[in-house]
Amino acid sequence: MATVVLGSQWGDEGKGKLVxxxxxxxxxxxxxxxxxxxxxxxxxxxxxxxxxxxFHLLPSGLVNPGCTGIxxxxxxxxxxxxxxxxxxxxxxxxxxSNRLFVSxxxxxxxxxxxxxxxxxxxxxxxxxxxxxxxxxxxxxxxxASRSGLRVHHxxxxxxxxxxxxxxxxxxxxxxxxxEYDTEGEILRYKALAERLKPFVVDSLVYIHKAISSGKRVxxxxxxxxxxxxxxxxxxxxxxxxxxxxxxxxxxGIPPRLIExxxxxxKAYTTRVGGGPFPTEQLNEIGVHLQEVGREYxxxxxxxxxCGWLDLVVMKHSCMINGYDALNLTKLDVLDDLxxxxxxxxxxVDGEELPGFPADLDILAKVEVTYETLPGWKADxxxxxxxxxxxxxxxxxxxxxxKFVGVPIEWIGxxxxxxxxxxxST
Numbered sequence: 001m002a003t004v005v006l007g008s009q010w011g012d013e014g015k016g017k018l019v020x021x022x023x024x025x026x027x028x029x030x031x032x033x034x035x036x037x038x039x040x041x042x043x044x045x046x047x048x049x050x051x052x053x054x055f056h057l058l059p060s061g062l063v064n065p066g067c068t069g070i071x072x073x074x075x076x077x078x079x080x081x082x083x084x085x086x087x088x089x090x091x092x093x094x095x096x097s098n099r100l101f102v103s104x105x106x107x108x109x110x111x112x113x114x115x116x117x118x119x120x121x122x123x124x125x126x127x128x129x130x131x132x133x134x135x136x137x138x139x140x141x142x143x144a145s146r147s148g149l150r151v152h153h154x155x156x157x158x159x160x161x162x163x164x165x166x167x168x169x170x171x172x173x174x175x176x177x178x179e180y181d182t183e184g185e186i187l188r189y190k191a192l193a194e195r196l197k198p199f200v201v202d203s204l205v206y207i208h209k210a211i212s213s214g215k216r217v218x219x220x221x222x223x224x225x226x227x228x229x230x231x232x233x234x235x236x237x238x239x240x241x242x243x244x245x246x247x248x249x250x251x252g253i254p255p256r257l258i259e260x261x262x263x264x265x266k267a268y269t270t271r272v273g274g275g276p277f278p279t280e281q282l283n284e285i286g287v288h289l290q291e292v293g294r295e296y297x298x299x300x301x302x303x304x305x306c307g308w309l310d311l312v313v314m315k316h317s318c319m320i321n322g323y324d325a326l327n328l329t330k331l332d333v334l335d336d337l338x339x340x341x342x343x344x345x346x347x348v349d350g351e352e353l354p355g356f357p358a359d360l361d362i363l364a365k366v367e368v369t370y371e372t373l374p375g376w377k378a379d380x381x382x383x384x385x386x387x388x389x390x391x392x393x394x395x396x397x398x399x400x401x402k403f404v405g406v407p408i409e410w411i412g413x414x415x416x417x418x419x420x421x422x423x424s425t
Contacts, residue, residue: 001259002217004247005327007224008263008317010271012297012304014329014412015264016040016060019220021410021420027215029061030070030207032250033240034222035109036081037134039297043416046093050416053092058085059220062096067218069096072203073105074240074250075222076139077151078114079192102196103203104152110164112171112180113138119175140239142167151200154193161186204252211257219247219258225317226271233360236275244321263323263406265314267331267396270295270304276363279307279343293333308370310343311403316356318404325425326404328397329412332419337375340396344403345369373399381414386423 003022007013020042023029036057043052044063055062057077059069071077082102089096113135142148147167153160168182211217221242226232228242240246248255268289271277280286289295289306296303317323334340346353346366357363376390383389389397389411401408407425 001211002219002247002253002257003260003262004219004221004244004258005262005264006221006243006247006321006323007227008265008321008323008326009224009269009310009313010226010277011224012039012270012272012295013224013264013266014040014327015221016042016055017329017412017415017417017420018262018264018327018410019060019218020044020063021417023061023064023067023218025216026061026067026218028068028070028207028210028217029059030072030203030217030219030251031057031059031075031222032072032219033074033242033246034238035076035134035136035139036078036085037136037223037238045417051092053089053094054085056085057082058089058096058100061218061220062089062100063094065095068099068101070201070203070207070251071100071102071106072207072251073103074246075103076107076109076136076143076240077102078109078135079189079196080111081134083192083195100199101201101203101206102151102199104150104200105203106151107139107143107148108150108153109135109139110149110167111135111185112168112178113142115178115180116171116175119178137239151196154189154196157190157193160189160193164189207251207253211253217253219251221247225263225321226313228320231316231320233275233363234358236273236360260324261322262325262327262409263317263321264327264329265309265317266329267309267334268293269307269310269313272297272302272304276360277305277307278312278346278363278366278368279310280305281307285337288337289333292336293330308341308343309400310368311400312343312346312353312356312368314400314404318406319355323406325409326400326406327410327412328400328408331393331397331411332379332381332413334375334396335379335381336377338377339375340373341370342373342396342399342403343368344371371399381419383413384418384421386411386421389421 040055061067116138223242376392411421
């Protein structure tokens with residue numbers, strides 16, 4: 001059976017830490033969607049020394065030596081970045097030998113996709129989406145238009161070269177002749193294909209055989225529900241299905257094999273790049289959350305926009321993904337605040353909206369109704385049980401649980417593995 005960990009807001013909720021903790025109990029950790037536009041930082045002890053590992057494309061469950069990583073069919077993969085990340089992990093003392101595999105059906109991201117990503121943002125001008133410029137959107141566009149190249153194409157070099165030239169020529173026609181060494185790239189990928197070959201598997205067969213033999217699979221979502229191509233703040237979204245549907249389509253596993261779905265939510269709200277953000281705080285509260293929470297992107301280094309917790313977003317997220325439990329993260333960032341606010345309603349012209357609106361023009365007009373709760377003004381970073389948390393802190397947690405109707409099972413109170421409270425539900 002499979003357990004799924006998904007981002008419930010706009011990403012950067014801290015999914016990697018929960019995946020790291022849970023993966024000790026799992027045989028396989030699989031990525032199902034996205035590419036190296038995702039980012040997790042995990043702090044773990046290696047040989048008695050705490051080390052920080054940055055994951056972008058690879059499953060973060062690899063930090064546990066007994067866990068095998070799978071990059072699934074729904075992921076778009078930039079092979080040079082794959083090896084760059086793998087080499088960095090190995091250099092830091094994390095041995096991934098014989099426990100990392102890539103689906104032969106995964107779509108390839110090339111450097112020209114990254115160039116085109118930047119050109120598309122320039123075209124958009126003032127309405128820039130704020131992509132990571134990693135080529136993710138153009139690669140998914142190619143996949144959807146059935147012109148993309150997949151991992152298995154790498155192993156027939158002549159056919160690959162012909163298809164690759166045609167792809168690049170198509171981009172030149174669309175965007176003008178940008179600087180790009182097509183023939184040099186073809187030779188580069190001949191060498192990369194040889195290096196990649198031992199990692200490539202039919203991930204469908206691999207995962208289904210594993211589940212049939214009683215092995216446990218942990219699925220690590222990338223990005224988050226509000227960046228979903230269908231259910232997020234379109235067009236300020238990523239180009240993949242980041243919710244529960246993307247798990248089934250990205251790994252080829254049916255819903256009946258998903259045993260538990262866990263949503264990861266930050267104790268406040270952040271987002272990166274452009275797009276609407278109803279509870280954003282462009283004031284001292286926003287600065288506090290940004291600085292105390294160290295809200296800088298793992299992949300981009302960009303400062304994240306910060307605001308109060310938005311439970312309208314969370315209700316929308318819970319409805320679509322059907323979480324069985326939640327992991328609340330970075331609760332300690334709120335320690336010094338005298339009061340905390342929670343967004344509970346969107347009003348337009350005095351009328352409450354029934355849900356999170358599709359139309360961004362409507363979203364731009366919303367007035368957020370807040371509930372204000374007293375802060376706890378105490379350091380909770382050393383708490384290891386729910387009972388050790390201050391009463392006002394527990395009241396904040398229980399307000400969320402009651403509002404969204406999903407139990408909070410894990411509570412993050414600091415960056416390390418040990419700083420996670422497991423709460424009885």
